[in-house]
Amino acid sequence: MILVSRWPADPRGSAGPAVKEAAMSEPAIAVHGLRKSFDKKEAVAGIDLEIAAGSLAGLVGPNGAGKTTSLSMMTGLLRPDAGRIVINGHDVWADPVAAKAVIGVVTAEVRLFERLSGEELLEYAGRLRGLPAAEARSRAAQLLDMLDLTADAKRLVADYSTGMRKKAALGCALIHNPPVLFLDEPLEGVDPISADVIRRLLARLVGTGSTVLFSSHVMELVEQICDHVSVIDKGKILATGTTDEVRGGKTLQQAFIDLVGPRSRDEEGLTWLGSSSN
Numbered sequence: 546m547i548l549v550s551r552w553p554a555d556p557r558g559s560a561g562p563a564v565k566e567a568a569m570s571e572p573a574i575a576v577h578g579l580r581k582s583f584d585k586k587e588a589v590a591g592i593d594l595e596i597a598a599g600s601l602a603g604l605v606g607p608n609g610a611g612k613t614t615s616l617s618m619m620t621g622l623l624r625p626d627a628g629r630i631v632i633n634g635h636d637v638w639a640d641p642v643a644a645k646a647v648i649g650v651v652t653a654e655v656r657l658f659e660r661l662s663g664e665e666l667l668e669y670a671g672r673l674r675g676l677p678a679a680e681a682r683s684r685a686a687q688l689l690d691m692l693d694l695t696a697d698a699k700r701l702v703a704d705y706s707t708g709m710r711k712k713a714a715l716g717c718a719l720i721h722n723p724p725v726l727f728l729d730e731p732l733e734g735v736d737p738i739s740a741d742v743i744r745r746l747l748a749r750l751v752g753t754g755s756t757v758l759f760s761s762h763v764m765e766l767v768e769q770i771c772d773h774v775s776v777i778d779k780g781k782i783l784a785t786g787t788t789d790e791v792r793g794g795k796t797l798q799q800a801f802i803d804l805v806g807p808r809s810r811d812e813e814g815l816t817w818l819g820s821s822s823n
């Protein structure tokens with residue numbers, strides 16, 4: 546496994562100098578021996594991963610590789626069978642309250658409070674994260690504006706489109722200014738203009754020392770914006786390191802196919818498919 550040091554994080558909060566020093570030298574996300582099985586199927590088969598503070602890291606893998614299961618365990622949503630996850634020095638499963646205070650999460654399947662308006666949803670997320678009412682309201686308005694949701698701010702979340710829901714979830718994940726952000730397929734269903742805004746936002750976040758780990762199937766996006774990539778398949782990490790190291794002089798798409806292996810299928814049997822057949 547290739548591990549790379551990044552510039553130090555800004556360990557937000559009021560930690561003393563010794564704690565800050567430790568936080569700067571430790572990876573923002575450290576995962577060791579992570580495992581999860583569903584019945585007899587091993588979805589995550591012993592993952593080790595370290596993401597340095599200030600990294601924009603991509604987790605890529607084919608369908609069913611174990612990305613969502615891994616991210617769910619890392620964010621305290623799914624209990625691992627084995628392994629340890631430490632985020633900014635906090636063990637996710639031994640000290641979930643402290644760990645959850647330093648993370649923002651957008652899950653693959655976005656679950657929101659459907660009977661709130663977008664504006665109420667973000668404000669509520671801010672209040673749940675302990676922000677004073679005026680601060681939550683002001684941040685919610687700014688985030689809705691940045692995410693191009695101001696015109697829909699008074700509509701119920703239940704009436705939002707897939708992309709709007711994703712953006713609202715991102716707003717909720719950002720409102721408390723977390724130093725570590727986990728995003729499962731953050732741009733799925735998001736229009737190109739909003740996607741560009743989100744891309745720039747993520748770059749800005751890591752520029753200030755925040756750490757972002759996100760899963761994606763879009764190799765071009767990962768290649769373009771991530772400084773660190775991990776490739777996962779069948780619950781195992783096949784490669785991890787800087788994007789250039791993992792690419793190894795190829796496109797990330799080609800490196801990915803070489804690592805995972807082509808999923809070639811016999812198309813000869815599909816003689817009925819196509820306009821030349823009946």
Ligand SMILES: Nc1ncnc2c1ncn2[C@@H]1O[C@H](COP(=O)(O)OP(=O)(O)OP(=O)(O)O)[C@@H](O)[C@H]1O
Pocket residue numbers: 583586587588606607608609610611612613614615
């Ligand atoms: N709740 C569950 N019960 C049973 N099997 C599950 C469950 N969740 C995930 N799995 C299985 O675990 C494996 C990994 O699934 P996971 O959702 O983590 O993959 P993924 O990499 O996120 O896939 P995709 O790219 O398609 O979203 C798959 O074989 C999946 O069927």
